[in-house]
Amino acid sequence: MQTYYFVSAKKRELAPIYVRLSAGRKVDLIVKSGLPVNPLRWSNRTQSIKQRILTDADKKLIKRLAELKEVINTEFGNEYTERTKERLESVIEQFHTGKIKDAKTLNQYIDQYIKDAESGERKNKDAKDLAPGTIKAWKVFQRNFNEFQGIYTEKRLEWRKTNKKPIRTKKTVDFDSITIDLYHSFVKYLTDEGFNRGTIGRHIKELKMFMKKSLEDKLHNNREFEYSAFKGISSESFSIYLTKSELDKLYNIDLSNDNDLEKARDAFLTLCETGLRISDYSQVDVNIRTEDGRKYIYLNQHKTGGQVIIPLSIRLEGILKRYDGKLPRLPEQYINKKIKIIAQKAGFDEVLKWETEKYGKRFEKTAHKWELISNHTGRRSALTNWYLDGIDVISIMMISGHKTESSFMKYIKITKEQNAKKLALHPSFNRLTNVG
Numbered sequence: 098m099q100t101y102y103f104v105s106a107k108k109r110e111l112a113p114i115y116v117r118l119s120a121g122r123k124v125d126l127i128v129k130s131g132l133p134v135n136p137l138r139w140s141n142r143t144q145s146i147k148q149r150i151l152t153d154a155d156k157k158l159i160k161r162l163a164e165l166k167e168v169i170n171t172e173f174g175n176e177y178t179e180r181t182k183e184r185l186e187s188v189i190e191q192f193h194t195g196k197i198k199d200a201k202t203l204n205q206y207i208d209q210y211i212k213d214a215e216s217g218e219r220k221n222k223d224a225k226d227l228a229p230g231t232i233k234a235w236k237v238f239q240r241n242f243n244e245f246q247g248i249y250t251e252k253r254l255e256w257r258k259t260n261k262k263p264i265r266t267k268k269t270v271d272f273d274s275i276t277i278d279l280y281h282s283f284v285k286y287l288t289d290e291g292f293n294r295g296t297i298g299r300h301i302k303e304l305k306m307f308m309k310k311s312l313e314d315k316l317h318n319n320r321e322f323e324y325s326a327f328k329g330i331s332s333e334s335f336s337i338y339l340t341k342s343e344l345d346k347l348y349n350i351d352l353s354n355d356n357d358l359e360k361a362r363d364a365f366l367t368l369c370e371t372g373l374r375i376s377d378y379s380q381v382d383v384n385i386r387t388e389d390g391r392k393y394i395y396l397n398q399h400k401t402g403g404q405v406i407i408p409l410s411i412r413l414e415g416i417l418k419r420y421d422g423k424l425p426r427l428p429e430q431y432i433n434k435k436i437k438i439i440a441q442k443a444g445f446d447e448v449l450k451w452e453t454e455k456y457g458k459r460f461e462k463t464a465h466k467w468e469l470i471s472n473h474t475g476r477r478s479a480l481t482n483w484y485l486d487g488i489d490v491i492s493i494m495m496i497s498g499h500k501t502e503s504s505f506m507k508y509i510k511i512t513k514e515q516n517a518k519k520l521a522l523h524p525s526f527n528r529l530t531n532v533g
Contacts, residue, residue, distance in 0.1 A: 098124075100169050102144045102162060104136045112136045114162070116189070118173060121251040124180045131193050132161060168192050184208070203272050204243070206311050211235050230376050238303040245286050246270050272317035275308055280327050293453060298330035305329075335451040335462075337469050338478040338510045344369055346443045348412060361435035363416045363425045368475025370413040371396065371405075372483070372496050375429050375472040383417065383424055385409060405496050433472050440467035481509040485519060 098120040106112035111133040118126040140147045145162075146155045172188050173180055184205060213219040214227045214235070221227050244253065247267035257264055270279065280301070287297045308322040321327065339347070348366060352359040368378060373396065384395040392409035416425070427435075445467040453462050476497075483493050490502055499505040511519075520526060 098170070098173060100166050100173075102130065102166075103141045104134060104139045106136045109136060112139075114139075116165075116169065116185070118169065118180070118185055120173070120180060121254075126180065126182050126185050128182060128185050128189065130162070130165060131189055132158060132165070134158065165189065165192050181205075203270060203275070203307070203311065204246075204248075206272075206314075206316060207235075207239055207242070207307050210307065210310065211239065228376055234299065235303060238300050241287065241290075241292075241300060242270075242283075242304065245283055272308070272311060273319050275304070275319055276321050277324060277326050280322075284330070294330050301327075301329045335453065336477060336510060337449070337466060337474060338481040339369065339470070339474060341482055343443075343445065344412075344478065344482075346445075347439065350439065350443050352439070357427075358435055358439055360425045361427055361432050362439050363419065364427050364432050365436045365439075365472070365475050367413060367416060367424060368472065369478045369482075370410050370416075371407055372476050372479035372493075374476055375432075378424070379426070379429060383422065385417075385422070405498075407496060429472060436470055436472070436474075437467055440470045441465075443467075445470070477508070477510060480505075481511060484509050485511065485515060487519070487522070 098118070100116065100118050102114050102116060104112050104114055112135075114130045114132045114134055116126075116128055116130045118124070134146070138147050139145075145159060148155065151159070169185070169188060173185075183201060187205070210219060211232060214232050217226050219227065240253075243249070244265065246269055247265035248269075249257070249264070254264070256262075283304070284297060284301070287300060292300075305322050305327065308319070311317060312320070344366065347362060350362070352362060364378075367373070368375065371378075371394070377396070386393050386395060392414065394407050394409045394413070396405045396407070417423070419425075445465070447466045448463055449466055449469065450461055450463045452459055480493055480497050484490065490505060494500075494502070494505055497505065497508075499508065
């Protein structure tokens, strides 16, 4: 991507300085920068003032041009930004006025909404900053929605050509374009691209969210996205949890000869002991208090904004002692990678089978259990084991942050056999009744 300035007039006392933004063969945008100059004192070759001796006004102009170029390069260097003339004009207007030009199209609205969320201008329903994971998911949706419209970055276009993927003809989707027919077309596109039902369902949900927000902002009157036929697609994803005996194996495996692996193991086990989201784990501080002879750990959840109080388990207390009472900190991606190595060392070699769907067809997949373990397995293991231990659902939900019992039950991973064994311990199945 290249950004440069030029002046086309030669005799006028003041002439507009133009911005030219080029990115590959399909992007060549020219708009006014909003900054004027005497054309006789301007050099298109150097993109600056010709004079060797600069006045204060010259220096101010040169500084403003440098600042504007930096803003443009930052804005359009983001591969998810729609590179259009309208978008470039909006960025320049915001630079000069400090005000964001109203989005005129659905693509502009999505782009601006994400940027407002990143800057903190958009909040969640509890008036708190949106979680980084939420914004990341919106960006993935934005990329796929753009490509559905034939809008590609140079990098993605090259990738599709290299991998012999079809290139879609550009056809911009706007607010009024969101119809039931488009819904079916978008679902088919995502299916043909190989996305599973869960991802397709999330993208439909995200499209409906952006349409709802833009409707509230009075940018359109299209309510067809609210029709029952415009529905999300649900799919039960395959995921695992670790049993208490498996967690014991992880805890007891000797990793003293590799400090990095030991720290990654301890960070993962902290998730298994607290039920924390990995996004919260990287931000919380440990606050341990003793009440009535018992120790409790106080944590603040980033996603829900609520405080969580959990009894301090013996295992977690042991982990904290290794790090002088602090949580073992490592990058999320690092823990994700290393926990698989550790689980393999621990002998989690069981081969698991499940059904999945891709390209609209169902087929069977297999993998060793150690291959399926991730950061998220930690939280899922905590909640599932607490449930199997007989802790009531409401108490667990106060820690997990689930709003409804149905959403919680979908989250934890128990088999019908495990549920039956849990029920067998209940008094209802262990008392005699008068039958005659």
